[in-house]
Amino acid sequence: MNGQLLAAAPMEGLTTAVFRRLHHQYFGGTDLYYIPFITPTVEPKFTDRHLKELSPEVNAGIPVVPQLLSNRSADFIWAAKALQDLGYKEVNLNLGCPSGTVVAKGKGSGFLRDLYALERFLDEIFSAGIDIPISIKTRLGWANTEEFGDILNLYKKYPLSLLIVHMRLKTDQYKGEVRKEALLEHLDEIPFPLGVNGDMITTADMIDFSKTFRDPKMLMVGRALMADPALFRKYKGGPAASLEEIKNFTTALFDAYTEAFQNRRNAMMRMKEFWFFQANLFEENPKAFKNIFKSKTEEDFLAAIEEIEAGRPLTDARFGWKKPL
The missing domain is CATH 1.10.1200 (Non-ribosomal Peptide Synthetase Peptidyl Carrier Protein; Chain A)
Structure with a gap:
């Protein structure tokens, strides 16, 4: 647990600025809140709707990381640089969302179906002079865990600040058991800090995941933090919610x-x-x-x-x- 980060997963409609502010105030324990994905437009400017989640005033005193959803490198690049101008210290790329409307556009986990296009995208954003660290949140693949080896080999070409793995396939959506074995099989090959995500419901689960994945840099929790807002506080030795x-x-x-x-x-x-x-x-x-x-x-x-x-x-x-x- 030494130096380990506890992060709230980005959940569209739920982990908004309203939730982040109040959860941080009432329960604490969260080292980072990942802001639900922002989709940058062709016009290089955040909309008023975007800024309701991204503006420094909205997130004052709360440790947050913005997440971008895009398959157009030019859109990602302007947005990442704009986030840096807003004072952010990291930007996260969403390669995990399994929503049908997202993957139909080749975004989120839909991007994992075309690794050639993804490689071009990553080449362009990592050579664009973006000065803040870029992390990725990914799934294991589209429909088969064997895909993860090729996906990981692609990621290894780039200086990711963190790789967060939701241990499911796109086709799993959010159902069934997480596929721990698929990540464990490649654990020794991962050259950058690792975050793990998926079905940590209790502090015992978090301890088990931490041991199983050899003290990963980050434990990320979404739905269970909605169920038990004191989960991270308990993991750090604090009391359960009254x-x-x-x-x-x-x-x-x-x-x-x-x-x-x-x-x-x-x-x-x-x-x-x-x-x-x-x-x-x-x-x-x-x-x-x-x-x-x-x-x-x-x-x-x-x-x-x-x-x-x-x-x-x-x-x-x-x-x-x-x-x-």
């Missing part, structure tokens, strides 16, 4: 989303996404869990949450969102 903390945090989150959206109902819809994971920190209550998503009014929504919270938080979250392949 019921009062969870209540205060989720109330503040609801209010902050309301302010951001200027609409209480839209904020409630975002909170439903959050509670899909958060409910797994409490005793299983299928009826109340279902009522969260059936609720049409804020009164019904809050009543369902209150029923779930009556079960008191568990020490560790359940893996309640696991789906088979």
Whole structure:
């Protein structure tokens, strides 16, 4: 664990500036928050929507790393240089997103299907005079773990500051078990710092991953941090979340989303996404869990949450969102 970084994975719609600010305030323990991907446009300028996540004022006092999603080197290059001008110390390239709308455009994990095009892209961005470190978040491949050897050989040609591996294939989406063996097979070949990502639900899982992958530079967690916002704090020896903390945090989150959206109902819809994971920190209550998503009014929504919270938080979250392949 010496020098190991604990990072919040970028989750579109969930780990936004609103969540990052409040999670950092209430629970701490997170060394880096990766900002959900920004897609740079042909016009070399961040939009107002981009800046709601990227502006230094929004992220003041919070350790963040921006992530870019692109398959056009010119777009990546201007955006990376603009991020440097904003004061960022690292930029992350998204080669992992498995969304159908993303991969259809040859972006995210869709880029892994064409290593020749990816090589041209990487040649161009690494020779463009970008002065901040470039890291990559990747999947093991598109449809077969045997692809990872060729993918890794390509990455080895470049001075990556960090390689973060989500140990699934594009075709896995977020289902099934992570494919640890595929990464372990190539562990000795990786010449740069390694981050591992995928299905660390408890502190015991994090300890196991740390041992299995020989104390990697980074442990990155997404969904389990939504379920148990104190996960990193516990891993560092701190206390589990109290019921009062969870209540205060989720109330503040609801209010902050309301302010951001200027609409209480839209904020409630975002909170439903959050509670899909958060409910797994409490005793299983299928009826109340279902009522969260059936609720049409804020009164019904809050009543369902209150029923779930009556079960008191568990020490560790359940893996309640696991789906088979």
